[in-house]
Amino acid sequence: xxxxxxxxxxxxxxxxxxxxxxxxxxxxxxxxxxxxxxxxxxxxxxxxxxxxxxxxxxxxxxxxxxxxxxxxxxxxxxxxxxxxxxxxxxxxxxxxxxxxxxxxxxxxxxxxxxxxxxxxxxxxxxxxxxxxxxxxxxxxxxxxxxxxxxxxxxxxxxxxxxxxxxxxxxxxxxxxxxxxxxxxxxxxxxxxxxxxxxxxxxxxxxxxxxxxxxxxxxxxxxxxxxxxxxxxxxxxxxxxxxxxxxxxxxxxxxxxxxxxxxxxxxxxxxxxxxxxxxxxxxxxxxxxxxxxxxxxxxxxxxxxxxxxxxxxxxxxxxxxxxxxxxxxxxxxxxxxxxxxx
Numbered sequence: 001x002x003x004x005x006x007x008x009x010x011x012x013x014x015x016x017x018x019x020x021x022x023x024x025x026x027x028x029x030x031x032x033x034x035x036x037x038x039x040x041x042x043x044x045x046x047x048x049x050x051x052x053x054x055x056x057x058x059x060x061x062x063x064x065x066x067x068x069x070x071x072x073x074x075x076x077x078x079x080x081x082x083x084x085x086x087x088x089x090x091x092x093x094x095x096x097x098x099x100x101x102x103x104x105x106x107x108x109x110x111x112x113x114x115x116x117x118x119x120x121x122x123x124x125x126x127x128x129x130x131x132x133x134x135x136x137x138x139x140x141x142x143x144x145x146x147x148x149x150x151x152x153x154x155x156x157x158x159x160x161x162x163x164x165x166x167x168x169x170x171x172x173x174x175x176x177x178x179x180x181x182x183x184x185x186x187x188x189x190x191x192x193x194x195x196x197x198x199x200x201x202x203x204x205x206x207x208x209x210x211x212x213x214x215x216x217x218x219x220x221x222x223x224x225x226x227x228x229x230x231x232x233x234x235x236x237x238x239x240x241x242x243x244x245x246x247x248x249x250x251x252x253x254x255x256x257x258x259x260x261x262x263x264x265x266x267x268x269x270x271x272x273x274x275x276x277x278x279x280x281x282x283x284x285x286x287x288x289x290x291x292x293x294x295x296x297x298x299x300x301x302x303x304x305x306x307x308x309x310x311x312x313x314x315x316x317x318x319x320x321x322x323x324x325x326x327x328x329x330x331x332x333x334x335x336x337x338x339x340x341x
Contacts, residue, residue, distance in 0.1 A: 022052050023062030027072070031085055042072060042080040067142040068092060070120060076139050091119035091321060094144040096136060098152050099127055101262065102293055103310045107172065110314030111148065118322060119145075128220070130155045137163060144168070148317050151176055152220045170320060172313050174221070184320040186329045188308050190221045193333035194228035194258070197306040201288070202236065204304075204341045208286050209254035211240040214266045225260065248273050256286030256341070258306075264289070264296075271300055287340040302338030309334070 026048075030036040043051070048059045063080055066072045070092045073083045095111065097104050112121055122144075126133035130153050137147070137160050148170045151157050158178045161169060166181025175187035198205070205211070213229045215222045226242055233240035243250065246257070246269040259266040267289050274281050281287060281300050289296060292307035308331045320327050 019054060020058045020061035020065065022054060023048060023059055024065055026052060027062075027066060031082070036082050038082055038084070040082050041078075042082065044079065064142045068145045070143075074142050089117075089119055091115070091145045092143070093119050093121045093321065094136075094140055094147045095121055095123045096133070096147065096149045097123065097125050098150045099125060103291055104150070106310040107150075107314040110311040111318045112314075114315045114318035115321060128152060128154075130157070133157065134160050137161075146170060146321050148172060150174065154220065167326070170317050172317055182326045184317065184325075184327050186313050186316050186320075186327070186331060188333065189330055190224035191228035191231075193306065193308070194225050195232045197288075197333060197335045198229070198232045198258075199236075200335050201304075201337070201341065204337065205238070205256060205286070207283075208256035209239060210252065210256070211238050212255055212257050213240070213242045214246060214257055214259045214261065215242050215244060216261055216266075217244050219260065219262070229258065246270055246273070248276070251277075251285065253277075253279060253284050256288070258288045258290075260290035264293075267296075267299075267303065282339045282341055289340075292336060297338070300340060302340065304338045304341040305336045306333050307336065308332070 027036070027042065036042070042048075042063075045056060045059055045063075048054075049056055052059070063072065063074075067074055067080070071082070071084055072080045074080050093115065095108065097108070100108075108123065115121065124136050126136065133151075133153070141163060146168050147164050149161070150173045151161075151171065152174050156178075157176065161171070161176060162180050166179075166183040169179070169181075169183040170186075171179075171183065172186045173188060175185055175189070198211075211229075211233060213226065215226055229240070229242070232238070246266050251270070251273050257266070257270055259270070261267070267287065270285070270287055271281065274285055277284075279285055286304075288304045288306060290306050292305040296303040296305055313331055316327065316329055316331075319325075
């Protein structure tokens with residue numbers, strides 16, 4: 001690392017700017033004078049406060065500003081390092097997803113297409129591992145202008161999410177409670193969605209004797225769907241049951257299934273059983289599947305689906321950043337009726 005001067009001329013600091021911008025100007029001057037190179041460590045916080053005669057709080061605001069712009073990057077317990085010479089785009093976004101599948105791919109691409117010319121976007125996955133998620137947040141708090149996050153944990157993420165300033169925090173898909181400040185939330189309401197969808201499908205459900213919700217126990221939104229399903233069934237006096245998997249011995253003619261297995265294995269099992277028993281899907285047994293895909297549009301002449309607009313989630317998250325707005329937006333599921341019902 002090159003030797004960094006411990007004094008600064010009056011020309012370097014514009015006293016009419018925000019006080020923390022003194023530090024920003026100072027670092028940019030060192031870069032311009034080639035006294036800092038890429039991957040060089042910045043002077044310590046104590047050095048900066050002494051040199052610039054500013055408080056630690058003011059110095060940290062300046063360092064955070066540079067971190068958000070991607071010019072410097074903090075390394076846990078080591079300090080700050082120069083990562084680029086200048087800022088290319090106004091925003092740096094940390095997009096944290098739970099996993100990658102066709103639905104998350106829609107979120108990602110719609111978000112990227114909307115914000116592409118205005119932000120750098122880095123994508124991470126926590127795979128429902130809370131420790132991985134916690135580490136991602138704690139080690140990157142100062143490195144991005146915004147965090148766009150899908151949660152879904154068995155543990156409460158409230159304490160970790162509250163470490164992110166509200167104006168930088170965007171939660172999508174799952175609505176988290178107990179968070180501080182005004183922040184953007186774009187979410188599904190699984191409990192209401194299944195009630196509304198099944199109510200819309202009442203005419204098609206009349207020919208079936210029993211409704212079965214296939215609820216995999218590992219699915220983190222199972223409880224919301226079960227509660228909504230049972231509320232609907234009680235309201236309309238429908239024979240119903242909740243099962244955790246599909247077995248041939250439990251399937252009867254006149255059953256209608258609602259599935260939300262993320263790998264669509266339950267849909268395949270139901271279709272196989274119908275073929276074995278020579279039953280017609282949409283007549284002898286019914287099938288409603290969560291989350292539309294191209295395959296469900298053509299499989300067995302079409303599977304009826306309940307599906308949220310995941311592209312809309314991505315677009316609205318990007319628009320909240322670009323428009324400097326805070327929004328709370330429910331993304332309601334829609335029903336697409338096909339031959340399986």
